[in-house]
Amino acid sequence: MNGAVEAANKNIKKILRKMIDNHRGWHEMLSYALLGYRTTIRTSIGATPYLLVYGTEAVIPSEVEIPSLRIIQKAELSKAEWVSKRMDQLTLIDEKRMVAVCHDQLYRQRMIRAFHKRVRARIFEIGQLVLKGIFPHQDEYKGKFAPNLEGPYMVHEVLSGGAFVLSEMDDTAWPKLVNLDVVKRYYV
Template structure:
């Protein structure tokens, strides 16, 4: 598409999907559900997407302690069955349409903001704890300097590794380590690779 419309694709950092982990995780969940609901006919996935999204938004998430729908819209979702059999929630929504319910409506408008702040603090703390655990595992792998030898992760084998195949290729020689987390490598014959590699796809080669 970029070539067809003359769009120049510029990457600010080396390709690293893990850096956008929250989005990639959500996309992965949606793709798994779409595969299940489109097994008989995969070409109508776009027609199934609204239902899949609604199911995702209205599922209780442990990390935030509530439904994403509530944080986004400031109200609990009305399920399709509630349109046929009016529940207390639907009756409450009807009551809030009257002028006498104005104070309650103001409270309902303020409550989501408080919940979002609470969830944000929880998410920051949770991500911080996960980062500490992850960094401890990567400490040795990321300790690179010019002249070191390293192995590069072969992403082609990530999903189809085979029983005896190795997921790493190399070794390669480190030419330069950049502040943005990328590394310039060269083959053992001295030929530099065309693109830089993200540090997270590298581990030190120990002889």
């Protein structure tokens, strides 16, 4: 949930940046930015946040000046008819929220599939040559102008979960395990 709040805040900040020239006066435009954010359809859920909270779409200020079809239809209803329609909308709000949850799950699955299409598995075999990365917190680190890869080393043993036992070129195994993300294939 915290990630969703951070994403919403980031989007509201983007809207505010587009609305103001300098950093002054942002508080005067905040209500308009919030209205814009709440009444814009989110791609992930296929609905506006306003609809999911109140069960109906918001009436934006331009619809008050130039009445839209739905405003004209609501204006011509009697109070009893309006209350009846509003109750119908509120009874359907749970269904709309469930549709939004399903839409969100399908959207997430599509995003995961798109991500996994671009990910290539790195498979290493025993005997392959690799270079090992050197990071600043390691003993082998010699400063920022020194190379950040060392080797070549041979893959001595492949363990589950992406761990390796490396060996020197003379086949003496290292005592420490090395993770998959710190090695690169070495091509001769």
